Amino acid sequence: MTTAPPRFTEALVDFDTRLFREKFDREPFLIQHRLPGHPLFELERIMELTRSLPADRVEYNAGDVPITLDPKVTPRTGLSAEETIRRIEECRSWLVLKNVESDPEYSALLRDCLSPMQSIIPDMHYFEAFVFVSSPGSITPFHIDPECNFLLQVRGSKFVRMYPRDNAAILTEQELERFYAGASRNLTCRDEEGTTSRLFELLPGQGLHFPVTMPHWVKNGPEVSVSFSVTFRTSAxxxxxxxxxxxxxxxxxxxxxxxxxxxxxxxxxxxxxxxxxxxxxxxxxxxxxxxxxxx
Ligand SMILES: [Fe+2]
CATH class of the missing domain: 1.20.890 (cAMP-dependent Protein Kinase, Chain A)
Incomplete structure (x- = not known):
């Protein structure tokens, strides 16, 4: 039996439509994109964006942390957000700029990244975008997120360890209930060895789909990493x-x-x-x- 070649959309993001329909919000899968080298992800432009955002939309922490981390004891570095970006190569930190769609240029980019998916997911709504800047080797602890997410790697690399969301030994009903009632996204990882997980290496030009509340933690590769997260909600x-x-x-x-x-x-x-x-x-x-x- 011959298999038809995958069909790609002609846009800022490319994906296999059949694979997308089969796996969306069920399993993680990779897509491709054309964001590496985009001027919106130069560090100077990201610093300008940082200055324009309200303080509560900028979060930055030490990236030299364990996989399980209580957010109440998340270590700070003593640096400002701008200083963190300027010294990102050596300051062992992790920074996220939230709701960057408040800037018209990032908002247009968010729309361009998601528009090829709209015909497959017609009930997409509540669009949000995030920019992540991380030092070499830094860790984002084990957590879950409430959105449908595509993490687009722009610069450097990341290893993402993704766990099943339907395994009560990994994620309990009570943890999900507390999360949706307003508790922290960070959770206790009961399988740090990753025997129940799948490991994805994300390189520039690749994107990874995170189904809603699929538990994961992330480790940066050996260079500075910049990534763009494009998210939305659905009726489901x-x-x-x-x-x-x-x-x-x-x-x-x-x-x-x-x-x-x-x-x-x-x-x-x-x-x-x-x-x-x-x-x-x-x-x-x-x-x-x-x-x-x-x-
Ligand atoms: Fe996440």
Whole structure:
């Protein structure tokens, strides 16, 4: 039997459409892109972006940290964000600029990166973009994120260790419930050897898909790394978030809720009840709850 060659879109990002449809939000997979050398990722331009963002949209920490890290004890370096970027080669740090779509140039780039996917995922919404700058060998600890994410490697390399999200020995229902209720994204890694994981090496021009809440940790390669994360939500990711928040609430009242995904009928009943309450609250003029943001 012959296999048809993969079909690629003609755009800033390239991907095998068949593979994309098969794996999106189920499994990690690689795509290609044309961002290496793009002027928006020169360090001088990133420093300019840093100066323009509100302080709470700029996070930077020591990158010489363990895989399991309590965010309350995350070590700081004593450097400013700009100094961190200027000295990124030797300061052993990790910096993220959040919601860079507030800058029109990065917003246009986010749109250009995601537009080829829109025909496959018509319910994409709530678009956000993040720029990561990291020192050689720095570590981003074990964590989960609430968005559908494509991490596009622009400069240097990264090793990403990705764990299954449906293995309770790695990620429990209670951890997911607490996360969606507002707890930290960082979690305890119970398999640092990675026996249950898949390892991806990301090189410039490659991008990796992170399904929603798929646990992972990242180690930088031997050079400075710059990457661009383009993210969005879908109806399925919104529904998943609501179901976990309902279960969190039920557990706090002393009940043992049925895990999300175990009974489609019960999930639908919970979702419909929540949706009805939300509609009634809207009619009564209550403020909507804030969206959960992560990276
Ligand atoms: Fe992440």
């Amino acid at each position: 990711s919104d529904r998943r978030e609501i179901l976990y928040r309902i279960n969190h609430h039920l557990r706090r009242t002393g009940l043992a809720p049925r895990p999300v995904g175990q009974s489609p009928w019960i999930d639908q009943m919970k979702f419909t009840s929540f949706d009805t309450i939300r509609r009634v609250r809207r009619l009564l003029g209550s403020k909507p709850e804030p969206d959960r943001r992560g990276y």
